[in-house]
Amino acid sequence: MWWILVAVAAALGYWLLTRPHKYWLKKGVKQGNPAFIFGESWAKMTQKQSFPEMVEMVYNMHPNTRYLGFYQFLLPTLVLKDPDLIKQITVKDFDHFVDHQPFVPEDSDPLWSNNLLALTGKRWREMRATLSPAFTSRKMKYMFALISQSGEQFVNYFLKKNEDVITVEMKDSFTRFANDVIANTAFGVECDSLVDQKNEFFLMGKEATDFSSVWKNFKFFLYFLAPKLSELFKVKFFSEEVSNFFTNLIKTNIQSREKHGIVRPDMIHLLLEARKNRLKHEESHSIQDTGFATVEEDEFTKNAKKIERVMTDQDITSQALVFFFAGFETVSSLMSLMSYELALNPDVQDKLVQEVDETLGTCNGKITYEGLFGMKYMDMVVSETLRKWPNTVITDRICTKPYTIEAKHPDEKPLHLEKNTTIWIPTFAIHRDPEYYPEPERFDPERFNDENKANIKPYTYLPFGVGPRNCIGSRFALLETKILFFYILSHFRIVPVQKTPIPLVLCKKQFNLNAEKGFWLGLKRRCKI
Template sequence: MFLVIWTVALVAAAVLYLKRTYTLFSRHGVKQFSPLPVIGDMAKVTLKMEHFADQIARMYNAYPEERFVGRYEFTNPMLLVRDTELLKKITVKDFEHFLDHRVLIDEKVDPMFGRNLFSLKGQEWKDMRSTLSPAFTSSKIKLMIPFMVEVGEQMIQALKKKVTDSKVGYIDVDCKDLTTRYANDVVASCAFGLKVDSMTHEKNDFYAMGKRASTFNFRQMLKFFAFASFPKIMKVLKVSLFTDDIKYFFRNLVKTTMDDREANNIIRPDMINILMEVKKGKLSHEEKSTKDVDAGFATVEESVVGKKEVNREWADDDLVAQAVLFFIAGFETVSSAMSFLLHEIAVNPDVQERLYQEIMDNEAKNGGKFDYNSIQQMVYLDMVVSELLRLWSPGIALDRICIKDYNIGKPNDKAEKDFIVRKGMGIGIPVWGIHRDPNYFPNPDKFDPERFSDENKHNIKPFTYIPFGLGPRNCIGSRFALCEVKVMAYQLLQHMELSPCEKTCIPVKLDRSTFNIRIEGGHWVRLRVRQ
């Protein structure tokens, strides 16, 4: 009888707790969806009935009159902010209220992820941002372009050989595999100073380990949500995102490379060299020259937060964490963007032809010279990449965490009370929904680079185009990512003609088995060598 009483009491307490949790928004006049016990609004995603990107878009579109709506990631309440003026306040004007990202990985359990720039919080994040921002200026990226070009040349040679060996004049390739290998080799060169040819040596250690570290499959993404929803439980269980062999591989790679360069006085303009300068306190901010050409329309500028001088010593593990973050961001997000770009070029022959003509014009104008300044002067290439990042932004949604209570105002014009965001509540920024809102981008599902022409781009409303985030906490590597995408597109189109094949998915359907944006069945296109 005693056991029965306690069981009933615990069940009743759980029911009351869940009821109070899942009515948090509705009790305060905020529209919300209909969460299920424990799983919240994540049922369709966890059951693989809906891709996370489609869920974000659906929730964004469900209440068009609301400035913000409530959603639940399991038992974790979040506000999904729809109003762009409100986004400006949260990410810029009142930034200090929303300084941090949500807790994902505990730094004591997994310092390789918990100590990187994305995960750091408060003053530590500000210091690290200021420390690293000089590494991602135009002058630094310019020096890395030859490394990207070298990787592209390896890719073209390998593709031409495969076409020749096919005996039919073409090959059908899964672009996600192609772009992942390209991105892997670029990061290996630009970050770690390694020459890796993943197109020829398909099973090399760096590619294999990198793919394991950066491919966030369904199970890993559920871990992310578990870290956000049940951080104390995950900390007690000491759950880590990376396996021990992955941690050892990258820590050993960074430290041994640094030691070797120090011992042999090797200087190479890459990320390892930059981190060595950070360790010595030699990396300093530069004044932006009027001659500097930016990386494109999508580039985000550094805020005053990232331009402050910092005199702080960082531990070796902190530097390893930044190198790993650079790798993961460059490996997965950039390769995803490039794979969708190649798909759109293949299924839009008019776009491909105009882009090819611009490439040929650049070749003739510059005598085959291909560098940072020449590629950034290619107007149509920038239009194509800008539209790609609107329609297929790898950042499906962004997040912030409220670090001190904040009056966010009324959810709609008819509401009677303001809503107070309490310390610890998460804020979601629905990039996927905003980028596909017909009020901001007419006929939003169409791939239309003309949106970003000189005649049209001034019509884009501020805070509606956010592929690299908003405010001081935007993506520090936007210039690098844009250059990498453009270099690959340039070299591939210069030598190859792209077209759909029998396995090309038209229209695109997202693969629901992963949280990454991937096409169901693969990103298949046909490649022919241009005559």
């Protein structure tokens, strides 16, 4: 008799676990063939496919559709493919799709849940409106000298080496540079992570952004599959050690500045100004913007009401920490991929080196903010790197109130989205769609020359997201990338070496863009005449 009960229980369990995978079929939306429990995530979870490859696979499941359905494990997710529909949902009807998919339960880790990326609804609007004046072009010029200082420090480290070609694992080196920039500009701490390989700031940063540990991966699964359970047991995103380090660092830094009247051109100063409600949008048309990939601040957030309560030290720590969290990994990946493309495309590097030399001459041997952003070809190279290798592989939204996507094609019917429906915008796949970018695998900065960039279809180039909830730090990321490559190419050429992986194979163990065997390249000293 017992075996009948077991069979019934097994059948019921199977039905309950397969039922969610019929969600989109019942709504008349095309979908793939989701694997039991895992949905379309099976190949990624078994490390047979990288995350970007998974996104591209999902995008191509049903050609010639405006949208399609897939499943993150048991979670139904709608993938937007049509640029006009992306604009409609992320811009025109943004008030229905204000929030990101929850990553960490709100009460589990206050240090995470209070940052701009994690905030929702009214709290996000207020914090975005409060912080956005800190990320304008004028404020980037304000921090230019600090970032330039880190760029010189980076290059001088390698200039001291007595080698004609220096073999470098670029990801590690660029991560150390990004660490020093963020330490200097966001936390008021000066360090040299290439010289002092185990400085505390770098080690804490690695710990905060390490996604390879078994425990960190277990927490991700718990957040995703059992959010109530992780909230009940207060499973924190950041370890106690990391939280205490950054909290104490910010607290003592603020106390020292306020006690001694210290003013420093960095992010803590701007956040303290925001706390006093002194930051305003002061864009000047005489100051050049940071490039084609820069996302503009939307009027929605420019005109939104700022937070009325006083920002606490924890609020400031949360914003500084997510600034670190975002910049530490994504910027170093962008730099690694740009260096890889320059090494494998020497004709592109030749043109960029020529522009570097011309700019250096124009600036009398010392790069300036205006000189850097007068470099058109530099901007083309960075823009094409972000096209081929967007740091934001996907961006997401949550339907915050019921919404209907009206039918546009004969094979469609109105699609009613319920509250809390998850939406994906598959940036990586859109950037690789030959309809928008012919020969998408080819690295071609000329796509972004003055003539061609005007023909790029709106909402098909989304390296820093889209709509009011785009990346607030796009200007900063572009600024530090351009500064560093200016200094590198002033003294070196980037070349392939024996350990350079050709072709590049993306790492299947991580969700970010990383090379399976590392970014091994050479820095070859330039022979200047």
